[in-house]
Amino acid sequence: MASDIMSLSDKEIKARNKQRLSAPKTTGEKAADVLYWILRIGVIANVVMLFFPSFNPIRVSENVNKNMSLFSCALSHESMLNTFKATLRRQEWLEPAFQSLSTIGVFIIIATIIAIAGGCMSLGNTKLKKFGLLFSFTGGIIELIAVLQINPIVQNLANQSDAVGKFEDMKLFFPPVITAFIILSIAYIVISVVNFVLLPKINKLEGFEMEPQYQLFLMMLPFIALAFVFSYLPLYGWRYAFFEYKSGETLTMDKFVGFKWFTQLFQNAATKRDIVTVLKNTLAMSGLGIVTSWIPMAFAIFLSEVKNTHFRQIVQTFTTIPNFISWVLVYAIALAIFSTDGFINTMLTSITGEPFTTNYLMNSDHMWLKMLAWGLWKGVGWSAIIYIASISGIDQGLYEAATVDGAGRFARMWYITVPELIPTFCVLLLMSIANILSNGMDQYLVFSNAVNRESIQVLDLYVYNLGIGNGLIPLSTVIGMVKSVVSVVLLFAANGVSKAVRGESIV
Amino acid sequence: MVINKNLKSRNQKIKLTPADIVFNIFNYLFFAIFTLSCIFPFYYIFINTISDNELVTKGAITLIPKGLTISNYIQMGKVNDLWSSVGITFIRTILGTALMVFASALAGYLVTKKEMWHRKFWYRFLVITMYFNAGLIPWYLNMAMLGLTNTFAAYIIPGIVSPYNIILVKTYIESIPAEIEESAYIDGASYWKIFYKIIWPLSLPILATIAIFGAVGHWNSFQDSLILNANTPELYTLQHRLYIYLNQSSNLSALVQPGASASDSATIAGQMNTKIIQYTISMVTIIPILCVYPFMQRYFVKGLMLGAVKG
Structure with a gap:
């Protein structure tokens, strides 16, 4: 069986993969498959939330830098405290509280890693799937416990700051994203329990196995993730082109300005003159x-x-x-x-x-x-x-x-x-x-x-x-955007010319 | 080189006419002058760093070194932060290149496996990133959002996946006879085992090529330090440090380590003017490149030719 995979063409492989997928399944297995998709999407969402500052459950005070994600908060609690006023930083109850918030962050990250492992194992055979459920379950439990610790800490901070009359200065708030984390972790727990019941019994002779197509995909996954993070994710930054924004601030909808910067490019005399000079130099x-x-x-x-x-x-x-x-x-x-x-x-x-x-x-x-x-x-x-x-x-x-x-x-x-x-x-x-x-x-x-x-x-x-x-x-994002779009168009045009003239593509 | 052998056999058949002689003279002259222009600046900087500093300041050193000394290189040790930059650049070059090569090898191998789940899609997903670019500012904001500003990791992680190198490795692996891999597969070897027992050793030539180019790229990198780590001077790369010194026209005491005594600063300031410091750091920056250059040469043509048949 092993050798013939190699000698097959793309199409045949695809057909085989399909065939395997469509092997007769019980209703329970089908339901488990659907739940697994929810679980995997949940894991991906969970990973994404670790790195987006707006989904940071441990940023419990407006004083913490708005651009800190859960990941960077977990790395060091000092960087969370950097933006606090000196009078607050001198309070001895402040540091331990943020230290424990950081620790919570670390636990959420560990839980996410365990959940990722569980999600990956869900691509294996029944035995591996069941083993993976153990991971999803553990990940869910750890995440739930960790997230639930945030509230008492915030309460504690509120009490302590109230006692010294600094409650207003603390600017405490309850990050709404905590709810999302709680829902996610409960979903992990529920899905892993339900799927444990839904999946058929393990064949005792079976070892841990995974189909080659998924093995290869999982080996590839880290590179796909890196390419996504460093090449596709920056495109998300194009949203800055439509906002009023200064370095260090956060984007809120009331700063939305539509195409203001685009029109400024053509209407503001100073900018226009600059652009003309710059374009002249470039060209x-x-x-x-x-x-x-x-x-x-x-x-x-x-x-x-x-x-x-x-x-x-x-x-x-x-x-x-x-x-x-x-x-x-x-x-x-x-x-x-x-x-x-x-x-x-x-x-x-x-x-x-x-x-x-x-x-x-x-x-x-x-x-x-x-x-x-x-x-x-x-x-x-x-x-x-x-x-x-x-x-x-x-x-x-x-x-x-x-x-x-x-x-x-x-x-x-x-x-x-x-x-x-x-x-x-x-x-x-x-x-x-x-x-x-x-x-x-x-x-x-x-x-x-x-x-x-x-x-x-x-x-x-x-x-x-x-x-x-x-x-x-x-403004500079707008210019970069226009440049990127023009470059891609030019590249396709050049490629088209090459194809028409030489019958070969250059990209 | 094979190239040169072929050229030789052709050229020997040419009979010289007067026009040919004139042509040859101009041809040789042009190449001699151009080649000289490529090496003389390095030589000029070098002789100025090993000559007596007083003569250098007077501008007496133009073609031959006078009053040989290596004190400038020793004094450089006292210049603020230079060696930390050297260290940072060395570590990033080694670590960054190693990770990039490993990633390119593994990813290049994986994208040759037809049985991978949606292989074509994922391959295009990687390759397409070569052709678009969100722009400098979104890239910077993205790195800031990920918490990668003012960290050493900012030098390493973004460079791990390099689509161009993945294509090079993939093209190379496809030229390896499939039977070798097949027989291992029949014997029950896993993809991992096939990768590190067969694919890795067999693709070493192409891996050496991308390693060399990757290392030079890391050594020369300047933008990431300038933009991402602007507020962390202890993470500046050597090129960034050199850039700063080149733009620092005076104020020598600023260059000397805070720990050094006042008399030390005075001696350094007395012995080395800005020009000499700039020259010496330039030399420190270029020497590693010149050292590996002879070993790189044999990979030039290979790297270029493989690049021409991509996709």
Whole structure:
């Protein structure tokens, strides 16, 4: 049975999986399956609630930072107390109470982990399922007990603060999400008991087993979760584009402003002027990059005309180094060569005897070309490698035949090498057109200074300066949103062009 | 390199004409100058860090080092927070790369298994993340919401799943003969066992490639430190630290550790000006890259070629 899984096609596998699922089941098993789905969805919801600040059951006082999730509260109770007033922090009953709140958080996390294990086991055979129910049950019990402890602590805090006349200052409240946690944990307990009854008896000979399809899925699950958290979840941040928001605040519906920031982008004169400058810079620098994208190809072609192997290897080795250093280091190099006491000035001074002290980095002339030059210096050797590899793959017979026919060096380069490299070139060109709005920010950030700010600011850097530097989070989110959407559209367009022209997709 | 052998056999057949000679001269000259421009800055910075500081300040060091000394590197130890940044960067490079490689290997293996529950959907779910991006600010807010700002974990966890590397590993594993895996499966080996006994050792070449590129990426990373950990100077990466020093034009005493005595600060300030400090930190930042560079080279073409056949 084992071996034939491997040799099956996708479709056959699917059919098999379906067949297995549709194996005759009793009504009790069907009901258990439905309950299991509720349980699994509950576990997922539970995990999500651990990380969302708005679902934090242990944030019992308005004084606690609104951006703290259950998870971060459980990590340290001190960070919960950070935002309390000094007069409150001096009360000796405050710290132990929040310490126990943190401990409750830890227990809720442990309970969730146990519930996750139970949920995963529910994908196994009957024996594994029944074993998993034990986990769901334990998880439910621990979570219930932990959540129920919150109320007495809040009561206690209220009494103690009342006794010293600080009840108002404490701003205690009862997080409504506690109810959700109680319902969840009771659901775990009830479902595990009911399913224990519903599931058929365990066959004594059976071991713990799980179908391969679910085994593989569970092994994959951590990566899926990580991809979700770090790539899909940020999309949830797009909601900031529709709110009035300053760093550190919480979003509430009364701060909803609809498309205000979108219209500001086009109506506010100052913003509009900024955007126009920034777009001009972005398009100019990307455009220059695209216009010069043939340079690595030319570099590779001419390098392959160098006959001396050692020389060629040395060139290849050293011209790739700049690709592997960061833009910060490139800037360090720029300083060393072009600043007031850099190489150029010291060299000129020592040759002419007169002092030269121009700081070449402190002016805004030809900024686009300078940035292009740095980009080329850093990238050309590396970008050429793919072409060099392609050139080495070209059939030597072509060159020999051409030589016999009387083609000179340039004719061979132009009529044989270049056409062979064009497909690669086209793919890279299309990709760079799709990326026209994303030139990254590292390069422009490190080279920017008070003098050249206007002419160096590209879209990515502008978003950074606006959002992180000036705290204008909604507006910078709007710009980022528009940029993301345009980029995806461009990518699909480029892909469409590639498909139409070359019959191959690039993504 | 195979590439070079092929080129050699072709080039030897060319007969030289005067035009060829002129062409060759210009060609060699161009590449010589460009190559020089790629290595000279590093050399220039290096000779300035090992030369006598007074001469450096006077601007006397341009092409050859004078008055050799390594005192600058020793003095660097007294510069505030530099070594903590070196440590942080080293740990994140090693830990981050190890986890990323392991995750890419395992995920790359798993997505080749047709029998996985909704394999195609999950594979696309991972791959599609390469092509969209919520933007810098939502990303930052998301990290803040997850409690990952001002933590070391912010350097490691987001980088574990790298769709591009997963594709590379998947493509590579698909080229391994399926029979090897099948026979192990028949013998009753579990997916885990197949992974670490067969798939892992067989895919070591591609894992080395992604490890090298991953490590360089970690070593050079700058944005995450700048944006996420801006309020925790003890977590700054080396690149971030270098960036700060590059922008700090004066105020040398600020660079010296608070614990150091006043006379110590004075000596350092007296012996090393900002320029020398900047040069020395630049060297500290670049030396590890230059050290692993020779070992990286053989993976360049492989990495690039594999990247070209993705999907």
